[in-house]
Amino acid sequence: MLSNHLQKVKLWISTNKSDLYIASIIFLTAVASFGLGRLSILWPEKEPIIIENHELGIRNNETAEKTLNSISPNSSFIIPNSSQKYVASKNGAAYHFPWCSGALRIKEENKIWFETKEEAEKAGYKPAGNCEGL
Incomplete structure (x- = not known):
């Protein structure tokens, strides 16, 4: 009786190989996504960088290099x-x-x-x- 059920399962697996392959990929993707989601909760949060006072400031989409190059070495800043x-x-x-x-x-x-x-x-x-x- 057990061998009869085993034969039926083997036959069903051989006829539905492509469907089982797709189902296993979906299942493994779901498990991996869930695991990565849980793992992301365990990572420590990073502190944001806050600039409180910037005298030079980058304005109007200028790059920092462009801003620094525009400053002459003899210029003085009034603080x-x-x-x-x-x-x-x-x-x-x-x-x-x-x-x-x-x-x-x-x-x-x-x-x-x-x-x-x-x-x-x-x-x-x-x-x-x-x-x-x-």
Whole structure:
């Protein structure tokens, strides 16, 4: 009786070889995908890189190399005092943090520095809309 069932199974396997091959590939792919998904949970998360203040900044899709090559070796950078926390333009109506995109576009000769928000607002400036945290 057992040999009879064994014969039937062998016959069924030989007639359905291609279907069994496809089914086994699907099964192994599913098992591998599940295993990789579980493995990805075990990997430690990487800390994101956060740039808090960049004086040089890459603007308008320039490459870093192009930006660095445009700086002459004799150029000097004006670094604001730690008390100068807000900047505005003489010609503008808004004040920014020094690292905001709007502040980076202000020419050095047009910059006005403020220590507090209140001081900037007393001078008639409003917070910039594109500068987060104001």
